Amino acid sequence: MLAKHLLRSNSSLLFKQSLLKPTLARSFVSSPTSHFQEKDELHKGDHYTPVPGRSLLELEGPETAKFLQGLMTNHMPKISPGGDGFYAAFLTPPGRMLYDTFIYPVNVGVNFPHPKFIIDCPSATKTTFLRHLKRYILRAKVKVRDCSEEYKLWHIWGPALNKEDPALVKKEKRFSDIGCMDPRIPGFGYRAVLPADQDVQHILPASGQFEALHEEEYTIRRMLQGLPEGPDDLWPEVSLPLESNFDYMNGVDFRKGCYVGQELTIRTFHTGVVRKRIVPVQLYNKDEGSPSIQKVDRNAVWPSVLEPQSDIKLVDGTSKRGVGKFCSGVHNIGLALMRLEHIQNDEKLFTSVKDESVRLRPFLPEWWTEEKL
Template structure:
């Protein structure tokens, strides 16, 4: 089979261009050292493949999530939320000081998602062998099993394949996959200057190396990992309208989530909504930042209400993703909540 035919076949298997993501180039002899001081994950070599990471503020809160693709020892591509790509470039230029680094947006290159579920082993090996012919860089998404492959490719080449297979190439499919797995992405889910990396599951999603050297904002993250307890995390949720409430508008990100606890006369605010996506059956899939103890104390008592208290309510059903790693601290939080309820 000719190389051009292999390239065409690969592009035909691309399911979606992620227009919500943009590409930034960081290159120069100091680029790896520079990025190591900026990101929560160790910067990969071309032999390592790509990695997922976060960029934090000096106090240790989330600024941006990013995928890092090395193309050589001193050249990297960053895949970031399109709405903040200019901010990422500005931040990098602020921190580079005298480093021999150039940071700039990349035009004409898109981020693509390929769902590798159901791909045969032989076909997958062939694509892995030849993907460099058709793409600039690619990686298996390390955040959670089932998140597929991310590919950087020239937009003009991949656009034809995307249009040809547009019936199977929609943003909802990618978002639904993320939400079903509880994977946050972009500023709707990871709120700049507000979200904390461990509450956002950056550690569970292979985005933090707790053994690497210094980077901006590391102190709070490292201290929490070694001496603290994470009591809130982003979880996959389903929203259901209460009966006879018609077409209630979907609540926006950062809407408060409440719990009705037997020990309290009034509902308690226990979390905030992140991104959402309507389902054909009228329910809403999404993710939310929630207090973990509520999975025990109020598993069926979570809801969203309007500011006036008279607006229609949504039932909120949350769950722990199956792919989460075994975490004794998480188990401890849930046991503590269960024991607390038994003593009341």
């Protein structure tokens, strides 16, 4: 399994160079599940769980699509006629991360008679996000309100789900009126926004035998796959969208017109390289051997002593500068922003806790590889 993640010596340079280059906003895989693999036995099969740590805002009005088009990284005409939602980032004017979001059309009729959208955003920054939106509304014909109590956000995945039409464009083929196939990794699952009093089981495909899991399993599953979410992973006014893999996760449309924060993002895409990216990591004790595959230990508690943006350094001390920063974690797994050259070399790394006892192993996500080799 490890050979699938790491590069053989005769191709390592080419692969490393390809990793440094930003990519167009399109997934790396040609089919919904061609490279997706579950990393944990518990996650195999058909499952559903609430999505933790997210809030929902409603935007409505005749100028809503135009308003959002100027504020975020994706292209509103993709979803303004209705149908599935998409993934997008809101940036500062200099191009740093503010909020990671999913934006869903509220499908209120065949002809989608008036623009209404639900934004799925981090709960931890909901208040500042509302303030951010209202700051830009000015005289635009847009109304925004918090609708978190009216809806519940669900994540659904499994083989039965992937047998359904992945486009889910027509109303009769969507699982819910508000939602989307998660665009970050094809095959990762479906994200559904349901009325708070609606039972999620009513929308599940009849061909599957779906089992409920605790909401923590959503966090474990996305971290094993290397998906950042929320301000602990995507540091407001610090993180860059391409280092945060928004180009890999279909969250940036490089062909759209002006939006807040566009200049640095486009310049990096056209002329620069991305030397750091967020990747999944596994933590282990310094007395243990470095893990060769990702495996979650639900009894482990190491990340409780690690803060977001904690430095990651080389054990041998050959470099005084850090080689990465820890994002967030659960049990013995997490995410980290790593310099790419240190992901390849199997170097021993530690996080900057007092006794340097926590070691860290980064992994390349399998879903990165198909168009990179």
